[in-house]
Amino acid sequence: MLFTVGVLLAVSTSATLGIPLAGSPTVKLDNAIFTGLSEGPVSKFLGIPFAQPPKRDRRFRLPLAVPPYEGTLSATKYGPACPQQTPSPLVFGSFTVDIAGPPLSPDQIDDALKISRLQATDVLESDEDCLSINVIKPANISTPVLLPVLVVLICQNIFDCSNIRRNDDTGVRLVERSLQLGQPLIYVSMNYRGSAWGFLPGVEVKKAGLGNLGLHDQREALLWVQKYIGAFGGDKAKVTIWGGSAGAISVSLHMLTNGGNTGGLFRGAFMQSGAPIPIGDISDGQKYYDALVSDTKCSKAIDTLQCLRTVPSDVLQAAVDKSPNVLSYQALSLAWLPRADGVFLADSPLKLVQQGKVADIPFVTGNVDDEGTAFSLSSFNVTNDAQFREYVKTYFLPKAPDSALAPLWSAYSDDPRAGSPFNTGILWGYHQYKRIAAFQGDSVFQAPRRFFLQERSGKQKAWSYLSKRSKYLPLPFLGSFHGTDFNIHLMDDYLVRFTTTLNPNNGTGVVWPQYTPTSPQLYTFPTLGSPTVTIDNYRANGLSVLAELGIKYPN
Known part of the structure; x- marks a missing residue:
């Protein structure tokens, strides 16, 4: 059946009947x-629906492709954001934290929290009818x-996807930079379901074969x-598929x-702060499903799954907002994230890596x-x-x-000099903050990356990097915190080159060597100065312990 203009308008609030303007692409x-x-050197086609609206009875179902397009249609504005969990504010009260270093005031803490909340604050509108795609081209x-x-694969607030506006x-x-480098490319982005809408766990979800809808x-x-x-x-x-944080994990x-x-869908992958993570079976998140069912x-x-499809959107939103989020006490132990469902993920990701079930790209x-x-x-308390x-x-x-956890306690001691921000001595050593920061950063990001490379390097072409940029500015007690490489556009040129040639090098300057089992080299960006090449052996014991625990006891 042809996709008529009237049906298309019903499918997506962003695709509207329009008359081409003179000079418009x-x-x-x-x-x-x-x-x-048309905006200078680039053309944009925005808000094109790629799947039917996942709302009402299509909520919590697999995406369904749109029928063929028909008519004269406008692609001049981004589609609405997919619904997301609203991060709850974190209240510390009126006190100043005394630490071994400059005092950390509530205002400074609030500035740091804004870093975590930043991407959630830019959502201008959201709707369950949100599955749209955008193309930016020369x-x-x-x-x-x-x-x-x-x-x-943009995703904000860690598997809580927001508007890509x-x-x-x-x-x-990136398109303009690709033109400057003489390696033009086309940039594609999309909205997809996150939070509970995209990553609902539970036995009921697994039985229905409806896990990991955001990945679908x-x-x-x-x-x-x-x-x-x-x-x-x-x-x-x-x-080439590219992402940062949850996007990189995706x-x-x-x-x-x-x-x-x-399936021929992509030929290369570029991941900034994300690798296969130690997640378990989708049934492990049953308590979050049960809480959502109860609150609705x-x-x-x-x-109960069909009942969740009938719940008014504002009621579902309120129930989701009650669940733990990335600013909650449990932090990166998230409620809504991918899990092994037997369909999209046949097993825990780390086990799939061990089994060699990895795209050879x-x-x-x-x-x-x-x-x-x-x-x-x-977690200051x-x-x-x-x-x-x-x-x-x-x-x-x-x-x-407890016996399996014993090596972890020694690998991540309470000595602030071993904590994160790394290489800052006793500075910022408030309570267990630096210890928890080292543990969380390594367990969710660093250990999975190294394990992935150790398993796959030598079997396929791989490159890896480490950034120590922004270590002391703008927020020294956060160091080179999550997302700083994005904030300074660190990887732009390498990303363009990799997309066009499948190699991040340009033939000049410091060579970015491939990562191999005998020479696990990192292209390292020091706090100041030009990149160097270092060996990927820092915190060897801790990262090894975390990888082993992640394989045996995924959560």
């Missing part, structure tokens, strides 16, 4: 003409060769790219699904030095060794016996 998809925007380029394509400047910047949304968008990117001048055989999970068979008054329903993966600091401000051990065991490794 257009593209023909199926039997439809989409009109975009405006005037005459080449008979189709261009490589960079598909970004904020990332418009990223797409424009991403996959549907990648299928759209295969079908339509040629109309924009893109080469569907030269797609990229890694696409490398693990389908037994490692990409679905407990007495025969089919070139990839880049790296970290900043202090990944865990921005997520550890909510953990004040001693016993409380630290209880915190870790309760929220991160509840299945691990």
Whole structure:
């Protein structure tokens, strides 16, 4: 059945009937003409629906591709954000934290918390009808060769996906930079479901085969790219998927699904602060499903999952907002995140890596030095060794016996000189803050990256990096915190080169060597100065212990 204009309008609030303006770029998809925007050297086509609205009875179901497009349609504005959990404010009260270093005031703590909340504050509108895709491309380029394509999996607040409107400047910047480098590319981004809408756990969800809907949304968008990117001048055989944080973790999970068979959807992967993480079975999140069912008054329903589909959106939103989030006490032990469901993820990601069920493609993966600091401000009331051990065991490794945890306590001691921000001595050594920051950053980001590389290097082309930029500014008690490489656009040129050539090097300057088992080298950005090459052996014992615990006792 053809996708009529009237139906399309009902499907997406962002796709509206429009008349092409003189000079505006257009593209023909199926039997439809989409009109975009022209902004200097780039053309934009925004808010194009790639799947039917996941609302009402389609809520908590697999994405369903849109029928063929038809009509004259506008693609001049971003679609609404997918609903997301509202981060709860973290209140410390009126006091000044006395630490070994400059005093840390409530205002400074609030500044740090804004770093974690920043991306959530830019959502101008949201709607469950949110599955739309955007294309930013060079405006005037005459080449008979189709261009490589960079598909970004943007996700904000750690698997709580927000409107990608904020990332418009990223797409424009990268396309313009690709033109300056003489390696033009096309940039694609999409909205997809996050939080409970995209990563609902529980036995009921597993039985229905409806886990990891956010990842399925991403996959549907990648299928759209295969079908339509040629109309924009893109080469569907030269797609690289890229993400940071939860987006990078998503990229890694696409490398693990389908037994490692990409299905031709992408040929390269670029991950900033994210790798296959130590997550367990989807049933491990049952308590969050049960709480959601209770808070929406679905407990007495025969089919609680179907009942959740009928709940008014504001009621569901309020119930989701009551659940733990990244600013809650349990921090990176998240309620809503990917889990092994037997469909998208056949097993725990680390076990799939061990089994070699990984896409055989070139990839880049790296970290900043202090990944865990921005997520550890909510645990200031953990004040001693016993409380630290209880915190870790309760929220991160509840299945691990005490005997298995013993090596962890020595690997992550309460000596602030060993904590994060790393290499800052006793500064910022308030209670267990630096210890928790080191543990969280290593368990969720650093250890998975190194394990992934150790398992795959030598079997496929891989590069890795470490950034120590922004160590002392703007927030020294956070160090080179999570996201600082994005804040300073650190990887832009490397990303463009990798997308176009599958190699981050440009043939000049410091060579970024491949990561190999015999030479695990990191392209390292020091606090100041040019990149250097270092060996990836820091905190060897701790990262090894964490990888082993993650394999045996995923949470």
